[in-house]
Amino acid sequence: MPMRDAVTDNIVEFDNLRHNASDSTDQRALALQDVSLTVGDTTLIEDASLSLSGNGITMIMGPNGAGKSMLLKLAHGLIAPTKGTVTWGGEPLNDAGRRTQAMVFQKPVLLRRSVVANVDFVLKARGIRDAARRNDLLDHVGLLDHARQPARLLSGGEQQRLALARALALKPKVMLLDEPTASLDPASVLKIESIVQEAHTAGTKIIFITHDPGQAGRLADDIVFVHRGRVHEHGPADLFLSRPDTQEARDFLQGRIVV
Amino acid sequence: MQDFGEAFGLALSLVASGDADLVEIVALSLRVSLSATGLACLIGLPVGALVAITRFPGRNAVLILFNALMGLPPVVVGLLVYLHLSRAGPLGFLGLLYTPTAMIIAQTILITPIVMALSRQVIEDLHAEYADQFRSLVLSRWQQVSALIWDARFSLLTVGLAGFGRAVAEVGAVMIVGGNIDHLTRVMTTAIALETSKGDLALALALGLVLMVIALGVNALVQSLRMTAVRHAYA
Numbered sequence: 001m002p003m004r005d006a007v008t009d010n011i012v013e014f015d016n017l018r019h020n021a022s023d024s025t026d027q028r029a030l031a032l033q034d035v036s037l038t039v040g041d042t043t044l045i046e047d048a049s050l051s052l053s054g055n056g057i058t059m060i061m062g063p064n065g066a067g068k069s070m071l072l073k074l075a076h077g078l079i080a081p082t083k084g085t086v087t088w089g090g091e092p093l094n095d096a097g098r099r100t101q102a103m104v105f106q107k108p109v110l111l112r113r114s115v116v117a118n119v120d121f122v123l124k125a126r127g128i129r130d131a132a133r134r135n136d137l138l139d140h141v142g143l144l145d146h147a148r149q150p151a152r153l154l155s156g157g158e159q160q161r162l163a164l165a166r167a168l169a170l171k172p173k174v175m176l177l178d179e180p181t182a183s184l185d186p187a188s189v190l191k192i193e194s195i196v197q198e199a200h201t202a203g204t205k206i207i208f209i210t211h212d213p214g215q216a217g218r219l220a221d222d223i224v225f226v227h228r229g230r231v232h233e234h235g236p237a238d239l240f241l242s243r244p245d246t247q248e249a250r251d252f253l254q255g256r257i258v259v
Numbered sequence: 260m261q262d263f264g265e266a267f268g269l270a271l272s273l274v275a276s277g278d279a280d281l282v283e284i285v286a287l288s289l290r291v292s293l294s295a296t297g298l299a300c301l302i303g304l305p306v307g308a309l310v311a312i313t314r315f316p317g318r319n320a321v322l323i324l325f326n327a328l329m330g331l332p333p334v335v336v337g338l339l340v341y342l343h344l345s346r347a348g349p350l351g352f353l354g355l356l357y358t359p360t361a362m363i364i365a366q367t368i369l370i371t372p373i374v375m376a377l378s379r380q381v382i383e384d385l386h387a388e389y390a391d392q393f394r395s396l397v398l399s400r401w402q403q404v405s406a407l408i409w410d411a412r413f414s415l416l417t418v419g420l421a422g423f424g425r426a427v428a429e430v431g432a433v434m435i436v437g438g439n440i441d442h443l444t445r446v447m448t449t450a451i452a453l454e455t456s457k458g459d460l461a462l463a464l465a466l467g468l469v470l471m472v473i474a475l476g477v478n479a480l481v482q483s484l485r486m487t488a489v490r491h492a493y494a
Binding site: 073076077078095098099101102103105109111112113121122125150151152153170 | 388389391392394395396397398402406409410411491492493494
């Protein structure tokens with residue numbers, strides 16, 4: 001297929017996704033409407049508007065300090081916006097809605113307990129006691145052999161996989177991942193990408209922050225580019241990675257320092 | 260009045276022979292102070308944890324009150340408990356004055372603020388690390404409190420130890436509400452005060468030695484537990 005046709009198809013498909021996202025009552029579809037977040041005199045997010053479909057893997061990219069993590073926390077309801085609205089499936093996110101989501105943080109927040117106890121904790125929080133399910137999850141992320149080890153003595157990649165196992169234990173409709181592969185070795189990155197792909201295949205909407213265009217190329221269906229607290233671009237991954245609209249995005253993708 | 264060397268020798272022989280009076284006094288001291296520490300932890304840890312994770316109007320005033328209460332004078336606590344438990348007091352009908360229970364109550368009141376204030380600090384630090392994850396998991400307040408107390412358990416041992424140290428070493432409150440009655444409410448500190456005033460330094464010194472050994476032993480136990488916890492990254 002000629003390059004131009006491929007890109008046009010992507011745009012058409014993406015427009016359909018966006019249309020579905022805005023109309024859908026799918027709880028996995030996110031919409032941000034003129035969202036701003038101000039702390040003191042500093043505006044961290046400014047008039048961010050965004051519609052994400054309930055399907056696929058959305059990558060959020062942007063330079064350090066762009067506001068990517070804040071955007072994710074706003075979407076997940078960990079922070080309330082100063083202005084604007086955040087809705088999932090057309091409804092504001094409440095506790096019941098947040099229970100259908102799971103977030104994995106850049107620095108995994110592991111309890112001061114064993115690996116199994118970390119997974120058991122989230123299962124118990126949902127009223128579930130199921131050792132078989134817990135063991136399946138640990139096996140799925142390749143940590144069954146480490147089950148009885150103290151969680152905080154695992155390597156960085158293992159800790160992040162445990163955080164993913166904990167997130168998957170919740171059987172989330174949406175998984176929000178804040179740079180889960182930052183500072184990890186390539187083997188760990190591949191394992192985590194494979195776990196994320198499998199979750200996506202199982203029907204979980206993925207929203208994933210990354211700095212790595214290569215990773216975005218491997219995983220993303222669509223990409224949101226954030227710079228200085230603003231959503232600069234949102235489009236199909238192929239199109240964004242090959243022909244970004246803005247100079248900032250071009251500079252970012254070419255590895256230039258973007259301030 | 261014995262000279263110090265003779266008194267010290269007698270004290271050692273009392274400890275070595277397991278003198279019945281000495282054992283009785285030590286056992287009662289431990290019973291009273293450990294019970295008070297247990298009760299203070301039962302009350303102080305959840306309250307400290309709740310204050311640590313909750314923001315409410317007047318929170319700073321509560322923190323100041325917690326810190327101020329850490330320095331409660333034992334004799335004042337003893338006096339207040341005495342006034343409540345004495346026959347004319349509101350709780351006089353319970354008949355608790357001059358019993359070990361009254362001493363436990365007084366020591367509990369004395370050390371609960373210590374447990375609350377110190378645990379609040381420990382748990383607040385831990386909560387700063389866990390807060391986003393807990394919010395993401397939509398945990399209830401009780402789920403958060405119990406998880407934080409469990410995960411801070413080794414640091415909280417030190418908090419409990421601080422409370423126990425204060426309880427086992429205080430004399431004013433237990434003297435007032437216990438009355439230092441032989442074979443009933445006589446504990447190490449009140450016995451030391453009495454025997455010293457009588458000039459019987461041997462028993463006083465023997466009790467002092469036991470008190471020191473208990474303090475050092477409990478410290479060593481807690482320290483070794485903490486070291487194990489650190490090795491497993493649980494502290």
